[in-house]
Amino acid sequence: MTGRSVLSAVFRFQSVFGLVLVFAAAIVFSPHHNGDLVFLDSGNLFNVVRAISEIGIIAVGMTLVILVGGIDLSVGSVVGLASVGVAELLTTNDWGLVPAVLLVLALGLAFGVLQGIASARFRIQAFIVTLAGMQIARGLARMWSGGEGVSITYGDRPGQAPVPFSLLGERTFGGVVPIPALIFVVVAALAVWLLRASAFSRHVYAIGGNEKAALLSGVPVNRVKVLVFGLCGLLAALAGIVHAGQLNFGGPNDGTGYELNAIAAVVIGGTSLSGGRGSVFGTVAGALLVGVLDNILQLNDIDSNVQLIVVGAVIVLAAGLQRLRPATA
């Protein structure tokens, strides 16, 4: 292995190395409790993984969108819309679990597809389209819920949600893995597979690299873009469903700012905001890195304002590293 390829690997997986670094630092700086490292406590690690799963699911979709040179600002509002939607369908409308979840996922997919069409076919900048989508989804969420949060209780009586949905809120499934984290891992694995084993992958990277060239070489640019925005909307809706299940609550204002957290995970993960370069793996590591960082800062009782500054600095650092990256990497 040449020095150059090692360097290139470091850049490609900067977030994985960053994560290892932050993880090690977290162990070093972990407070002790009865002789044990608090950070490595199973409950604590579960908490971290569970906490980042929603942002992680969104960030996977965001990675795809950013890879084709787009951006999706609507995902946070779609989380709110989906959480309200699934809560209303399960309680007020007494729907079964499967149809309710499927409808909300379809809604997210449709929302994303519409944004994709507006952006790809009608050539409106993705930033603008999804900025509008962000407002529209938030408005729909507030309308659907009548402007109030929707509490979810479980049982068989009318107005109660099916008991299996409450599994999302349980800390662990069978005492092992929090279900939201499991969903995140599955979503990430599917996305990694999608970006490895298919023509779709080549198309995505080709469009992000040079859209004109991709078009000229026969890539169905518009169709791929619409699909990518659709997937992003679908995953945001999935995150919203997970969100409602974790909290037993559909909040019309929930998910505010999640789009920025997801973008942060993508950027820290080494995906270029100008498209064409990056990976879902990087994003997963980026999301974990932010989660571990947040956790260790709070464990040490660092002021919340300082936490914001530290995470901000990490984002700049990650983006800065990308500028240094050799062109061939």
Added chain:
Amino acid sequence: MSAITRRGAALGALALVSALTACGTTHENAPGGSAGGAPSTRACQGAGGKYTIGMSQANLAEPYRVRMDEDIRKAAAGVPQFTVNFSDAAQDNAKQVEQVNTFLTQGIDLLIISPNEATPLTAVVKKAYDQGVPVLVLDRKVDGEGYTSFIGADNVDIGRQAGRFFADKLLPGGGKVVELKGLAGSTPAKERSDGFDQGIAGHGITVVGTADADWLRDKGQQQADALLKAHPDAQALFSANDPMAEGARIAAQNAGRADLPITGIDGLPVPEGGIKAVEAGRLSATFVYPTGGAEAVASAKKLLVDCQQVEKQQTLPTRLVTRENAAQVYAELNRS
């Protein structure tokens, strides 16, 4: 070559992710048990003990909540046994659940929480309570009974008092008012508005226009501007908090209605707060919605240091602030 390194790093990442989740499996034998070691310090040890309190704040974007944290900090400084750790959930329910879990991992001796919303925080608050950590819920409630004590004022009641003030003092002969509400979808916004409607009911007062101004001063100005244009016959304005009321005052001045009576709610005893605004004549009245910070620390001291019980429900008194008593209330609230 590049493909190999890529795969290697990928495997490393996967191993790390699974390590993160797998780590949990080995120790997680007793769910609901000791997430952060034995609860050795949780019982009352009296004056000789050392106690760590976790304070989980819903957000620090509102001055009211900054003041709540300050009140707690100030009161806790008077109890040498106490250390207080603060967290800020930035209006995010999921984040607040995570932060409370982190506190539990740290092995706090008592939890003070001002929940962002009731239902989403109920489970984690109950978890703390079931682990034997006393929980003081501040200002906003949780569902059920899984907490030690609720300390707070009543939003419906404070809205009702504001309504009565309009009925008795501002518009005794009835009239038309416009209303600025808080963030749509938030419980206090609805409760204050409902209370106001109850307070003015049967007094010939009609609300001719309302707008959501998200608790914010700039939004309050903008929305009041529109309301006053749409309803030039409005004789007074009710705002669900002081910052929006201050914004409305600017809008009223710009509309040539500098004398329009405006009332707020919160009554923060800080220089930029509502009490000073009443004293200066910008607001006709405000209603003090106490933060409960000092009361929470007093309850914590009772529980941990004095080994006593506290009431399950501690309703804090609200009070009307007008130009006559503003200076006096301001001084009183800053004395303790």
